[in-house]
Amino acid sequence: MDLRIFTEPQQGASYDTLLTIAKATEDLGFDAFFRSDHYLAMGSADGLPGPTDAWITLAGLARETKRIRLGTLMTAGTFRLPGVLAIQVAQVDQMSGGRVELGLGAGWFEEEHRAYGIPFPKEKFARLEEQLAIVTGLWDTETGKTFSYEGRHYQLADSPALPKPVRGKVPVLIGGHGATRTPRLAAQYADEFNIPFASIEDSERQFGRVRAAAEAAGRGADDLVYSNALVVCVGKDDAEVARRAAAIGREVEELKANGLAGSPDEVVDKIGRYGAIGASRIYLQVLDLDDLEHLELISAQVQCQLS
Numbered sequence: 001m002d003l004r005i006f007t008e009p010q011q012g013a014s015y016d017t018l019l020t021i022a023k024a025t026e027d028l029g030f031d032a033f034f035r036s037d038h039y040l041a042m043g044s045a046d047g048l049p050g051p052t053d054a055w056i057t058l059a060g061l062a063r064e065t066k067r068i069r070l071g072t073l074m075t076a077g078t079f080r081l082p083g084v085l086a087i088q089v090a091q092v093d094q095m096s097g098g099r100v101e102l103g104l105g106a107g108w109f110e111e112e113h114r115a116y117g118i119p120f121p122k123e124k125f126a127r128l129e130e131q132l133a134i135v136t137g138l139w140d141t142e143t144g145k146t147f148s149y150e151g152r153h154y155q156l157a158d159s160p161a162l163p164k165p166v167r168g169k170v171p172v173l174i175g176g177h178g179a180t181r182t183p184r185l186a187a188q189y190a191d192e193f194n195i196p197f198a199s200i201e202d203s204e205r206q207f208g209r210v211r212a213a214a215e216a217a218g219r220g221a222d223d224l225v226y227s228n229a230l231v232v233c234v235g236k237d238d239a240e241v242a243r244r245a246a247a248i249g250r251e252v253e254e255l256k257a258n259g260l261a262g263s264p265d266e267v268v269d270k271i272g273r274y275g276a277i278g279a280s281r282i283y284l285q286v287l288d289l290d291d292l293e294h295l296e297l298i299s300a301q302v303q304c305q306l307s
Helices: 015-027 054-064 082-096 110-116 124-140 181-189 200-216 238-247 252-258 264-276 292-306
Strands: 002-007 032-035 069-072 100-105 147-150 155-159 172-175 192-196 225-234 260-262 281-286
Touching: 002 015, 002 292, 015 032, 015 054, 015 292, 032 054, 032 100, 054 069, 054 082, 082 100, 082 124, 100 124, 124 147, 124 155, 124 172, 124 181, 172 181, 181 200, 192 200, 200 225, 200 264, 225 238, 225 252, 225 264, 225 292, 238 252, 238 260, 252 260, 260 264, 264 292, 281 292
Parallel strands: 002 032, 002 281, 032 069, 069 100, 100 172, 172 192, 192 225, 225 260, 225 281
Antiparallel strands: 147 155
16 A cells, blocks of 8 residues: 655645655655645635645655655646646656656636636536646657647647656546546546545445446556545544644544544554555645654554555
């Protein structure tokens, strides 16, 4: 079971804070550092000192880390034109030596679009499908040849389809709870399918849909990696769990029901139950980015048991 650290910087984090977390992620033996792609804080958070851009952040981290994978859950398709995104991601991949992964979603948080003057189209899913076709098509085009695309929302003519990722293609993550279109898109384009903040039962059901869609598309169901994203709150004892839950404004019992919370043994047991239904990777949503001791505890007493 791979454990990856997943952050929500829009809630309040500078680049320096994210760099500290990314270096701890690497030093403590976790597999990857991922971040969300948002420009506006949610809930009661003040968001200070202000938003950081996902791909600018990852470009910096690409030069300041050596081992960990780097990526997004999920890049918002509404924020970037697909041709530009393909260039950005390929460049950051080159800067990292081939350690980048692209989670791409349709975008959903209308308020942040209004706040920063970003168009919020009605037909987001149809745009996402075209974006996936363009980004992967540009990367797959043989060097020296050109790529053209004529879609309803995007048109490309004779693109040189450059630059290329280090290994020719960046792994693509697609995720979500949709019962029909999401599995179909994952089967067509994804290297990994991720379901965020879902129960074991809902995850098993959605993994089954994606596996069936992959087979219907002529792929092996096991060609994809299946993963979960879950909030994490671990403590050596009940008091430490309660303190960490309070620090992120959550209740312990709610976190135990909907995330990975409790003692290291409790969390290992629950991760094992996700593993039993097909997950081989967990994105640990870390919400208190000042609590490095939390990461140290997870590394020492959770990750060690899983490996």
